[in-house]
Amino acid sequence: MTKKFITLLIFVQFTLGAKRYFIPNLKANWHKANEFCVTLGMNLASVKSLVEHTELIRFVEKTDKFSNATRFWIGASDLAEEGVYTWVSNGHLVTFTNWADNEPNNVNDTEHCIEIIHNTYVNRVWQWNDRECRSAIEYFICETADKQCIEQF
Numbered sequence: 001m002t003k004k005f006i007t008l009l010i011f012v013q014f015t016l017g018a019k020r021y022f023i024p025n026l027k028a029n030w031h032k033a034n035e036f037c038v039t040l041g042m043n044l045a046s047v048k049s050l051v052e053h054t055e056l057i058r059f060v061e062k063t064d065k066f067s068n069a070t071r072f073w074i075g076a077s078d079l080a081e082e083g084v085y086t087w088v089s090n091g092h093l094v095t096f097t098n099w100a101d102n103e104p105n106n107v108n109d110t111e112h113c114i115e116i117i118h119n120t121y122v123n124r125v126w127q128w129n130d131r132e133c134r135s136a137i138e139y140f141i142c143e144t145a146d147k148q149c150i151e152q153f
Contacts, residue, residue: 019052020144021045021059023072030113030133033073033140034088042142043089044075049096056116056141057126065139069119073140076114077133082106085114089145097128104130116141 028036034044047053060066075088085094085104094114104111113133117124 018144019045019055021056022142023060023063023065023139024142027137027139028073029135029137030073030077030131030140034075037075037140037142040142041145043145044073045141045143046075046087046089047096047098053096053098053126060116060118060141066118069121071115071117071119071129071131071136071138073138074114074116074128077112078104078130079112079133082112098126100124100127100129103128106130 022040022042024036026036030044037044045056047056060072065072076085076094077088078085080086083104083106085097086092087094098116100117104114106112110132111130113131113136115129115131115136115138116126117129118126
């Protein structure tokens with residue numbers, strides 16, 4: 001009984017801790033951020049659950065990029081179809097979200113990429129916002145790339 005329990009705990013820990021994150025020491029627009037992550041064999045971070053969102057936040061809070069007013073690109077956009085957000089790493093629909101109030105709002109029909117904001121001055125604590133992909137320059141979060149080449153939808 002004890003051996004089975006220990007094996008299960010190791011598997012759960014591995015599953016929850018399977019993703020590895022990296023924040024480069026540079027800022028870029030969403031497209032360049034995505035390109036940079038891919039050159040490292042990584043992807044812009046995807047957040048598929050509250051557990052992953054919490055893990056990502058814990059990681060960011062331990063870095064020198066964290067402050068009371070900070071923004072990070074993650075790997076989702078509605079560039080392919082307005083209002084339909086997908087993950088750039090695999091094309092899957094975004095099913096978990098943590099939008100700030102009144103987001104996404106696509107201001108001036110130009111906001112298509114997702115950022116995570118931590119800005120206590122405007123009461124946004126790790127919430128999501130849609131933002132203009134090309135002109136906004138900010139830090140970004142890369143994660144280890146999924147090793148599975150073909151995923152079943």
